[in-house]
Amino acid sequence: MAKIIFIEHNGTRHEVEAKPGLTVMEAARDNGVPGIDADCGGACACSTCHAYVDPAWVDKLPKPLPTETDMIDFAYEPNPATSRLTCQIKVTTLLDGLVVHLPEKQI
Template sequence: MTKIIYIEHNGTRHEVDVQPGMTVMEGARDNGIPGIDADCGGACACSTCHVYVDDAWLGRLPEKEMMEEDMLDFAWHPDPVKSRLTCQIKVTPDLDGLVVHIPERQI
């Protein structure tokens, strides 16, 4: 298992074990992490699984593909460097300890 750390906008921290091969979004969904809605089910067709990747991990994740870049335009307060869609981050053992910050959503 790979440990993924989700930090809510209010500072609440969730450390969960996620099976390699799943996505960071699936790990959040399966563990009831609030703030990652995944309305499209992981098809990269919405931005409801948007997070900010912790600075320490920025250079360690695979590059964003064009589809993800396009969808991030619809995210709430996207950051050109730190924003990612969790449905596009495949969990691998080398992501053990990955930290993502869940932004506050506009209602």
């Protein structure tokens, strides 16, 4: 298991245990973390699972594929350095302690 820390826009913190092989989006959804809508169910066809990866973790994640970066353009206030779609981040034990910050809203 890996602990993933979600921080809402208002500062509320959610720590969840995520099973390796799931995505960060699935971990949020399965644990009732507000702010991850996941309208497309993880198909990388929307941007409603957008989050900002904590800067300390950005270089520890695989680089996003072009399909993800294209979808991030539709997210609310994307940040080129830290924005990711959580449906595209696979949980591994190496991500234990990952911190993601949730945007004010999803669009």
